[in-house]
Amino acid sequence: SRRFEGKVAFVSGGARGLGASHSRRFVAEGGKVVIGDLLDEQGQALARELGDAARYVHLDVTDEQSWQAAREAAEAAFGPVSILVNNAGIQKLGTTLDTSLEDFDEVVRVNLNGTFLGTKIIGPSLIRAGGGSIINVSSIAGMFGLPNTVGYVAAKWAVRGLTKASALELAPYHIRVNSIHPGRIVTDLTAGLNSPIRPNQLIKEPGRPDDISNLVAFLASDESRFSTGAEFIVDGGRYV
Ligand code: NAD
Secondary structure, eight states, rough: TTTTOOOOOEEEEETSSHOOOOOOHHHHHEEEEEESOOOOOHHHHHHHHHHGGGGEEETTTOOOOHHHHHHHHHHHHHHOOOOOEEOOOOOOOOOTTTHHHHHHHHHHHIIIIHHHHHHHHHHHHHHHHOOOEEEEOOOGTTTTTOBHHHHHHHHHHHHHHHHHHHHHHHHHTTEEEEEEEEEOOOOOTTTTTOOSTTTTSOOOOOBHHHHHHHHHHHHHHHHGGOOOEEEESSSSOOOO
16 A cells, blocks of 8 residues: 555654664555664665665754754755654663663663754644654553663653653644554664563564554544554454
């Protein structure tokens, strides 16, 4: 299907992992995509692979000026953005007792401040587009507690809360804002962690990037027109 014909999507952290999967999906279904990331080589290679429908821009999601430059580049290439996926994220392992303030801060800056800045700076582009959809990537760690990754849990819960505030504020502009909460999916972020199938998971298969891209595409498209300020879990039935 061509659900994204005539639409421009922006994916932060789109050079690899889940973000690359979402970027491929937007193009596969007829849309244009702007990929923002720190990983210039991987991002440029992905944009080349996707052809005229894709652009790569260097983006540090923790930096407001970097977002502004990314928005200008996106609009110059394709016009106003109507889909924003705040996907860039990092995780550090560590408990409350042994995590440095620097590590805690860095995880919060990328996952939370990055989502705030993306919404703040790209939001006006969605308004100019006449409305759209913002998808904030939280985690199952933003719905429940998880030991030994304290900054990540705190930041992903905050992303879920930020989503509610944005949904309330942006509804008058016909912008829907939802959060997604993936369980364990095998990507570079999680490759070093323990088994992809968690002990309590009811579906005894590893999660794949496409499982999350299916949800992102649904939330980005008009098929989800009646959902905003909502949270969507895709975790193979790990938390039931
Ligand atoms: P990944 O590490 O493969 O990809 C993350 C991307 O974000 C990378 O390309 C990285 O360069 C980019 N990034 C990091 N810091 C950035 C910054 N300051 N500015 C711009 N880009 C930056 O990870 P992934 O598994 O694809 O995760 C994508 C998102 O999904 C993250 O928000 C992550 O927390 C979330 N998530 C992943 C899983 C999983 O199991 N993989 C589960 C739940 C949630």
